[in-house]
Amino acid sequence: MRVSPLTRRLTVIFLGLALTFLYAPILTNFVFSLNSDRFPTIPLGDFTLEWYRLILADALVIDAFANTVKIALIVAPIATAMGFAAAYADYRFNFFGKKLVLVFALMPPLIPLVVIGLAMLAYLSRIGLSGTLPAIVVSHIVLTSPFAMAIIRLRFSQIDGDLEFAAQNLGASNWRAFREVIIPSTKTSVLAAFLLCMAVSFDEYAVTWFVGGLEETSSVRILSFLQSAVSPRINAIGSITFITSITLILGAQVLVLRRLTRA
């Protein structure tokens, strides 16, 4: 497309402003986590890793990180498996009410988190699970599996619907055709979905705060810190959490985009 130099310059400026608006706070957060001053002020003090040392010595923070990792590692495989099953059912089968089922399957991320949090809390406390790690796991599966389904469905939408039948037509049994055709065709998108589920589980705090009780994940820990005192330790935890989840999300993006450009 041809654009005038002025339009091009304005577009670049606008894009720069938008990106700055999005990422400046996160960058600031990162800078102050390495700053020796107690309060986030300019000019900056000295470079220090003191705040990271402090949080790594804090048992509450270590517990929260351990919980976060534990939960993510349980949530991601289960949510990915469920998302895959739903996406495969959509690809392979036609049944009455399919659209309705898909709408319900994709809905959880669209419901306000406070509503889900409250509903989960009420339900989980009735069955005696509230305030436990399994409660957080269950909630996170509800929240993340739609993402897994969406990513894997995107991949299925690019696969020729006859492919699996073509394998069967050449002598592959149902299971064999699945193994020979569906697994090789979808494995990268399954990995991408897995990473994204981990990232969402890492970041989630609202519902976790509702159902977790005394069990904390790192994002809930940040919230607790904020409620008690302003400390550059928050910046340090925030930076670690951000780097972890952005790595997971970028990993997922790369896998999805690579598929799209090749197709």
Added chain:
Amino acid sequence: MNSLTDITAARTGAPNPGDKRMSHAHISLQNIHKSYGEALAVDRLDLDIEEGKFIAIMGPSGCGKSTMLRMLAGLEDVTSGDIMREGQRINDLAIWERDMPMVWQSLALFPFLTVRENVEFGLRMKGVGGAERRSRALEWLGKLGLEGYANRGIDQLSGGQRQRVALARCLVTEPSVLLLDEPLSALDAHLSVQMQGELKRLQRELGITFVYVTHSHSEAFSMADTVVIMNQGRIEQAGSPEDIYLRPATPFVARFLGGSSIFDCKTRRRKNGELTLESTDGSFSYTGPELVEQDEGDEVSLIVRADQISIAPGAGWAENEVSARVVGEEFVGALVNLRLETAAGTPITVQLQQRDMQALDIEVGASVTASWHPEDGHIIKT
């Protein structure tokens, strides 16, 4: 009807129970019904397919031709009726047990495998060892002119090459029957004609049964030993291409093939080997071979092929004359297809040589007289 093929189309009523015909038919469809809820896709269909024949099934979209092929492959269940193969009922065999490889309209090649791996797939499923698999796949790639492409990816091939890979993938297991679902529809006209020749040659050399579904007249008539014309889940006519072209069994077949004019008539009287047909376009005399089968007062369709009709500027020159107006013309090489319409609204198609057209000096909107010989034409009872 072609003496080598024994195709029976039961168009009305239940089939004769004594008529099992399973002795020599390779594949036999017996009284097949297929319905989706209320909708009937295939209705009381009987068809015998001879071993080693090229059979083309054609009809308008939604006529049930693809459903029939999918039932053969096991992709669709049969609502009722039997599918027999060499006398064995195969209704309940799973897709992977049928051994009827199919060339898909979408080709359905595996994009994550190389050309050779695609061709080897069927052999691998059958448990053929690596070395033999490889040599057989390469042999077939060679036969189809794809020697240098074994290690390429599918997305590095042209449309025609993919077509050949799809064929090689099916033929490498040496099946006795091959199913083809509009395989040439994605190719351009030139490549399609070239592939038609190759398909016919392959089928003749291998001597295996081809069941070929298409909506293209030229594909069906240029390759098939037997053409089956379907409409609304039923077989309208099955026979050799020549038979169907010269003697369409129903007005639908004549209309579907095109190039003919159809007059709805009532038979009047028969004397001295001549039949008079009354229609809204006037009365015609008929002395052709179907004369003896007609009774007085029958409702019939008179089918006259475009090449049997000639036109003149005025009346009084021939026996069966209809005056009509020229509504369209279409140039096909040295020939012209002229579309006429009578005062009663009956469409007439005439085929002329370009130079005759020029000699007559006709243009769209002109009034002309169309005529044909009483011994030409073909009568169908309606």
